[in-house]
Amino acid sequence: MVEAVLWDVDDTIFDFSGSERTGLLRHFAAEGLPSGEAALDRWHRITAEGYARLAAGELTYGQQRRERVRAFVERPLADAEADAWHDRYVALFEAAWTAFPDVAAVLGALPYRQGILSNSRAVHQERRMRALGLRHHFEVLLCSDGLGCAKPDRSAFLAACAALGLPPSQVAYVGDQLDMDAVGARDVGLLGVWLDRAGSAAPVPGGVRRITALGELPALLACS
Ligand SMILES: [Mg+2]
Structure with a gap:
């Protein structure tokens, strides 16, 4: 769940x-x-x-x-x-900073706690999320510079779950990089969701869920 x-x-x-x-x-x-x-x-x-x-x-x-x-x-x-x-x-x-057009509606509609885990600098992602009017959706914003480890290192995913106070089995991770995001998350016990916006023909590894637009996410999570 x-x-x-x-x-x-x-x-x-x-x-x-x-x-x-x-x-x-x-x-x-x-x-x-x-x-x-x-x-x-x-x-x-x-x-x-x-x-x-x-x-x-x-x-x-x-x-x-x-x-x-x-x-x-x-x-x-x-x-x-x-x-x-x-x-x-x-x-x-x-x-020129922009969010993808399907982001705001999904972030606002998901009935789950939400957070960020990024391989970037926290100062950059804090600024971007505030500039895009999205920061309020996220309880935690964790980046590799503050964590001292980066995806797909399992320590990064585990630190983010710990920050939420949840076991990995109760957390989904959504990202555009198949190996770094979705496979990395799956390997630590999260639900790894690969956002494949390009709709590539790449095979999807077992245990990883693939979506091509964020509008598919609510139904996928509701069934998980
Ligand atoms: Mg990415």
């Missing part, structure tokens, strides 16, 4: 990819740079390289961000200029 629903945020509740895409395209255009799919691909490639150097300990977070900006604009920029360029992007990204 489900008593509570835990949620992923990015690309489950918050349209991270769409908001980022809109923010980037507007930013490139505002900076007088080529905009479009090729520019997005180039930015994402440069970003992946920057994050790899961050993960390898070659650069600090601030250094890799500036290096990404310099690589993208293909000009030497002082630190302050690179920071300002990135700040202008962030302002347009934040102006």
Whole structure:
């Protein structure tokens, strides 16, 4: 019997990819740079390289961000200029923040306690949920930076259940990543629900439930 629903945020509740895409395209255009799919691909490639150097300990977070900006604009920029360029992007990204259109109705209608478990920084997700007018739906908002562990580590799911004071068997987890979210949750004893918005043809592992829109969630939970 489900008593509570835990949620992923990015690309489950918050349209991270769409908001980022809109923010980037507007930013490139505002900076007088080529905009479009090729520019997005180039930015994402440069970003992946920057994050790899961050993960390898070659650069600090601030250094890799500036290096990404310099690589993208293909000009030497002082630190302050690179920071300002990135700040202008962030302002347009934040102006483009949106929740998926099926989110508000489902969060408001579910007769369960609700919480967030995200592999992000709590300060970011608190701001996003408040900006989108959704924060009041969630009793707890837990992120990997505060927990010291991240999905699909079982410790992350167990910490979220403990925060609700419920055993995993009474908690459902809803997320867009099959392995990290739904399989990870299932392996710890939660009801793992994979939100497959793209309607992919990927096989669904045993014990995992798949939905393609949040409107399917109330009936699924009511039968669980
Ligand atoms: Mg996600």
